[in-house]
Amino acid sequence: AQSVTQPDIHITVSEGASLELRCNYSYGATPYLFWYVQSPGQGLQLLLKYFSGDTLVQGIKGFEAEFKRSQSSFNLRKPSVHWSDAAEYFCAVGPIDNTDKLIFGTGTRLQVFP
C-alpha cells in the first residue's frame, strides 16, 4: 500500500542550527515526492518536489531534500534555520491510483527558539 510516514511530530531547534525533517514512503515504483510548508493560519505552500534525475533537489527559502531510493526516504534539510521557518511541514507522495491525488504525511511541527 502507498503511504507516507513522518516520524517526528514536533521538533524544536535553535535559530541558526541545522535542520533535518524525516519522511519515509511506501510506493511500488519511483514516486513523485513533495514537501509543503504551512504557516499558522495559512494554506500549504510547496517548498520543493522530486520527479526524476538529480536526487538532491533545491527548493525555496533555502531548503533542500534528498531522495534515497534504498532507504525509501525524502528528508528535508536546511543548514541554518531562521525564526520565520517555524511552521508545520508536510511530506507528500503521488501519483495515487494513476490520478492527480497525493497522499500527505501527518506533518512535523517545527518550533524555533531564538
Place this chain on the structure above:
Amino acid sequence: DAGVIQSPRHEVTEMGQEVTLRCKPISGHNSLFWYRQTMMRGLELLIYFNNNVPIDDSGMPEDRFSAKMPNASFSTLKIQPSEPRDSAVYFCASSPVGAGARNEQFFGPGTRLTVL
C-alpha cells in the same frame, strides 16, 4: 495570478444549519481538490474533480456532505445539516493541466468552520 480563492475565510454556524464553502481555482487548472484538516485526523482528501467531473469522493464523510463543480472556475462544498464534529479548516487546492500528479497542488488559504 490571484491564486486559489476560498470564501468565506471564517464561518461560525449553529448545529443543524446548512453551510456552503466556495472555491475558485487558478485559471487553467483542470483538477480541484477539497481537503479537511483537523488536529485529530490531519489533512484528509474529501473529493477530487478533474475537468469538472468528480473522480473520487471516497473521502466524503457521509451524505451530509456534497460537492459540485458546475464550471471550471467554481466549486462548492456543502454540509447539510452541519454538526459540531464538522468543525475544521477546509482547504481547496487546484492543479494544472497535464502529466498527472507531477503537477504541484496549489492550496487556497482555507475556510475555518466552527459549528456550535
